[in-house]
Amino acid sequence: MVATLDAPLGAHLAPGGSCGLAQAVRLSAVRLLDGRLVAFKPAAVIRCEVAAAVAGWLREDLAPAIAALGSQVTAVTVAASYDCRPRNRVSGARMSEHGLGNALDVGGFELADARVMKVEKGGLPPSLRAAMKDSACRRFTTVLGPGSDGYHEDHIHVDLAQRRMGFRLCRWNLDAGTVVARKDKPKPKDTAPAPAPASGSAPGDPATDAEPDGAGGKADGK
Numbered sequence: 001m002v003a004t005l006d007a008p009l010g011a012h013l014a015p016g017g018s019c020g021l022a023q024a025v026r027l028s029a030v031r032l033l034d035g036r037l038v039a040f041k042p043a044a045v046i047r048c049e050v051a052a053a054v055a056g057w058l059r060e061d062l063a064p065a066i067a068a069l070g071s072q073v074t075a076v077t078v079a080a081s082y083d084c085r086p087r088n089r090v091s092g093a094r095m096s097e098h099g100l101g102n103a104l105d106v107g108g109f110e111l112a113d114a115r116v117m118k119v120e121k122g123g124l125p126p127s128l129r130a131a132m133k134d135s136a137c138r139r140f141t142t143v144l145g146p147g148s149d150g151y152h153e154d155h156i157h158v159d160l161a162q163r164r165m166g167f168r169l170c171r172w173n174l175d176a177g178t179v180v181a182r183k184d185k186p187k188p189k190d191t192a193p194a195p196a197p198a199s200g201s202a203p204g205d206p207a208t209d210a211e212p213d214g215a216g217g218k219a220d221g222k
Contacts, residue, residue, distance in 0.1 A: 030055045045101065050102055050160055065127070073112075076109055077118070079155035081104055088149075097142070121177050129174045136170075141162070147177075
């Protein structure tokens, strides 16, 4: 058995209105290829199809990537699973995939050597971040992480949303939240002050002092 699925949940998750989840399951652990169980803390309430996708992701991609760091994964920190709410908790927004049991948010991992790795503040090692993003974007139709839209700075969101023409969304800046050392700029050499413009001369081009316009908005978050 790949995943430990508790008995189907009660009728309080039955579809009704804009959210709900028929045949909801509680994913409490996944059995790895070597037989070890990896716990989900807390257990994730999701659709069975999402549970299967997450189990395969952990067994075949995440566990080996973490083992390459010198230890074994013992638990996955679940930041969110089923939750009847709009996207990004913004009033009036469309229903989140979480409200359909179609999504899981991963906050980090616990390792056998007592290390705790968190997504927030660049807490995942670079090799794990790269492996995690690559594998997630192959397995899920939506992946949102730090640097994607301002709403996913401390977790990785994955879901199986179905879109027209099979469109997929993969947004995760692997450098977001990391501390980058900056070298101090060398001090400019002393130079003689520029002569003052003659009386009546035209001022400099204001375009050289203008800041560039900001571009881009928030991603279609979940």
